[in-house]
Amino acid sequence: MQLASLSQIDFQFNDRQGKVFNQLNLTVNQGECHCIDGPTGSGKSTILKLLTQPQAFNYDGEVKLAPSLLIGLVMQDPNIQILRQTIGAEVAFGLENLAVPAQQMPQKVATALTRVGLNLPFSTPISQLSLGQKYRLMIAAQLVLSPQLLLLDEPWAQLDDQGVAELSALLVSLLADKMSLIIIEHQPQAFNPLIDFHWQLTGGQLISYSSPEPVTPAASIKGFNQAPLPPQAASITSAHASVKPPQTVSHSPLLTIAPHHFGYLAQEPLFECARPLSVSATEMVLLTGSNGAGKSSLLTAIVGGNSDVDLAAIELFGQRPKLGIFKHRLGFLMQRPSRQLFEPTVISELQFSLKRFGLPLTQADTVLAQLELSHLKHASPHTLSYGQQHLIAFASIACTYPAFLLLDDPFAGLDDEYMKKLIKILIELNQQGCGILIASHRVIPSLSYQQHWHISHGQLTQQTRPTNTHAQAFPYAD
Secondary structure (H helix, E strand, O other): EEEEEEEEEOHHHHOOOOOOOEEEEEEEEEEEEEEEEEOOOOHHHHHHOOOOHHHHHHHHEEEEEEEOOOEEOOOOOOOOOOOOEEEEHHHHHHHHHOOOOOOHHHHHHHHHHHHOOOOOOOOOOOHHOOHHHHHHHHHHHHHHOOOEEEEEEEHHHOHHHHHHHHHHHHHHHHOOOOOEEEEEEEHHHHHHHHEEEEEEOOEEEEEEOOOOOOOOOOOOOOOOOOOOOOOHHHHHOOOOOOOOOOOOOOEEEEEEOOOEEEOEEOOOOOEEEOOEEEEEOOEEEEEOOOOOOHHHHHHHHHOOOOOEEOOOOEEEOOOOOOOOHHHHHHEOOOOOHHHOOOOOOOOHHHHHHHHOOOOOOOHHHHHHHHHHOOHHOOOOOHHHHHHHHHOOOOHHHHHOOOEEEEEEEEOOOOOHHHHHHHHHHHHHHHOOOOOOOOEOOOOOOOOOOOOOOOOHHHOOEEOOOOOOOOOOOOOOOO
């Protein structure tokens, strides 16, 4: 039974940009799983939006949906979809719109939350959830409605390894129940056993390709499978070389964290830091942990963004963190790049901080060129893909050449090539004396870092770094 089809679709956002879709075709039948891969910014998420809101697009071609077809959509940034304050109310919202009897709702909501591994009280505030937990919540909010077609945008990037494994098991059961799936994914190998049709979006068309080799816990995932880049790989020898030459830097710590219990005031601690930790100007540190472990909370506390956290144990540049006092010495990339983008064009976004701190405006063009994003300089950052927004938000920080850089899940939404470009710039900044702390769900073997911190079972510890990071397993590295 055919559920949805796109036939000969032509579409472009405006006259200044080329075609996003050029005679694009896709047919989805009941019980099928389709996976769409493609470069960052190629239009993958737009396919999902076209299926759910065809009336919002001025396109040529034909969109066909089965009568009474119910489609569930989970977007890359789950915060966009959140409507209520608590997890129970969020999942029940759709049931209310369908006039489901009130006495039936608690069991349906509980079942949906259990299926996604979010076993929390209905009254749990959504504001307390991590981004990965919010992604699970949005899946539950769709599943409770029993859609015939479920659309998932970049689940691997938002979920930790346990979450990916649990989602895979859930999707197997949904396919067995004849639900259809479309997964947008830069890491299709993670879901390979489920996928019936692999598609590459390139040149505005969906090109079928054969299934990649299935992965085991000891296998690598695209973008996370290279050996660490050597320091010289970061050298930019073209005209776009960094305007800030390497310099002699101090080896004294930029960031110090004393032993303490970290958490929000009047709440149970998120974790204990039993031993002192530090980051110097010559170090890149990787912080890993599962969804909800406290990674983002710690990074936000380090920049002074959490007023309800005791900061007595944390010092940055020899001072207790306070929002705004470090100026361009500190750069912070949030998990949600849209929260950091507010200018009308990409170039004005990058130049905003440069003007504020009296820095050369040419540094904006330099970083855009290094990321090969110069063609987007006059585009609106608010119309870009999630991955492109991540890159622009990073560029707006990197162009100020901060002394310390905090990055919260910076590789989300990036294809393999852009991930390599980003890593090269990080290595270059680190060589020039920028201390870097990166939060990630998982170990990144292709990243040359000097320390590995890990949050697990309520403990923040410094891990012993293996001599061969390439041998680290992707899904269960820790």
